[in-house]
Amino acid sequence: MSAIELEEVSREYPGGVRALDGVSVGIGAGERVAIVGPSGSGKTTMLTVMGTLERPSAGEVRFAGRPLRDASDARLAGLRAHRLGFVFQSFHLQDSLSALENVANGMLYTGAPGRERRAAARAALVRVGLEQRISHRPPELSGGERQRVAIARAIAKRPLVVLADEPTGNLDSRAGGDVIELLHGLAGEGATLVLITHDERIASSFPRRLQMRDGRIVADERR
């Protein structure tokens, strides 16, 4: 079963910049995919289009088989709320809230009551190994711990797809390694994982690698 499909997708910005140029790719459920390429190659745009944060200027995007072309903003938001988890390079945690509240807020727009969200958040934090840090706030956590909180937030709702944009970009190599290992492990439990990286070493740990340049996929390697 496919998780995400892109068919001849282009994304153009004002000024004529083509971030994506006729990209077609299918990602199956449960796959682990790394997207590599130099900066400006369109990797981030690929992720944002896959994550419904942006609409393509041309082409078709399908999520779990359903086309998204005519989907309303509300419908896309619902998809993101329930089916997608994001991990960002700069974590994007709320400093004034505890780790538990940050993760629980990740499910704020699912409509689940607070008690359920906090229970799921607690379980997710345990899963990423931060049981001792539940009531700490981001400024009190190390970089690696913060990214693990962000990962917990992404997986607590058991999404279909986890999209990670350079998750180790702001981490030292040791913390980065731990994070990648954690992501692999989580994906092994059933989620689809799409990860952007410029680090060849990290990319090589993935069973499938998409090479991008100038808005196009130039290679699709599977191990």
Next chain:
Amino acid sequence: MSAAVRRTGPGAAAPPPASHLAPRELLGSALQGLRGHRLRAALSALGIAIGIGAMVAVVGVSASAQASLLAEIDALGTNLLTVSPGQTFGGQSAALPPASLAMIHHVRAVEDDAAVYQVASAGVYRTPFVPAQETGGIGVDAAGANLPRILQTGLSSGRFLGAVAQRYPEVVLGSEAASSLQIARARDHLLVYLGDTWFSVIGILRPVLIDPGLDADVFISLPVAERVFGIEPNPSEIYVRADVEDVERVSDLLAPTADPQAAEAVQVSRPAEALQARAAAKGQFTTLLLGLGAVALLVGAIGIANIMVISVLERRGEIGLRRALGATRRHIASQFLAEAALLATIGGAGGLLLGAGGPWVYAAVKDEPFVVPAYALLASPAIGLVIGTVAGLYPATRAARLSPTEALRG
């Protein structure tokens, strides 16, 4: 969370999941948002609090002052009229004719009337040995038995002029006259030297609200005044109580009734009117001050809008994150709107407390009732809510329009 806790199996057949934010969660998010920027929130709320506080203080102080004025007017009764001699066309002081009292008495809708006759030649002293010019400002009047009733005053001790007073030298002191003479209460065998005769003090009046000038006078009966001092029977003042429904008409009739030959020389006034005019003037002043308070509120509202716009710009990352987490544009707008409204409502409630301090101090200092109108209690947070909502509209729509990717990148 049953929709989200599922295996990553075939989801294509299931209905599309919805993005949903419960109102209680919205409030919680708004509170969280304010918590994250406490100082800024407090300062914005302060702007509204000051504006509303000023308005509450103005309204409260004016209500307190008015309450006490209105109480005075009630005590007077609005149906009291006074008739006094004015000036003729020639500019000379006139006198009320002796028959004026009787004529007035016969006017329909006159419920009660009493005349006061000035005894100009007499002074009042504790003993005959006090120099004549040290009168202590005390005047002597002749009056009838119903004077206290018509003036709506009573006696603080003793009794008023009765049957005995018509023949024997008895005197009732006004409240200030009594304190000038250092007489605290009327008792048996208490005498004062009035003119060149000893008079027996039989009573002391309470203060007269309607005509405080009378407090410095003493009162003897008309027959005694005529016999002992030989006064002319021209009233120096006539007090008239009219039927409440007919006050206007009676008021118009009194001058020509009192002196048909020279009606223009008779002055008729209504003491309650002066007080009512004062109350109305205070009311206008209040309106002006409220207008100023509204200006302060407008400034506070602009302040909130300004702060919210800056907040939106600063929180681009948070907005992008929320969109990534599944917020719709409307959710984003609602959140910022809720924050602004919450902020201003808190400001309004705070302003109510601040503003109530004003009337409280005023009431304590002026010994008047402490009044904060009930509508101020409800209106303060409500006005805050409305202002916050309006002020937050523009920032909220700006926040909603931010593209998620731009917000996350920035």
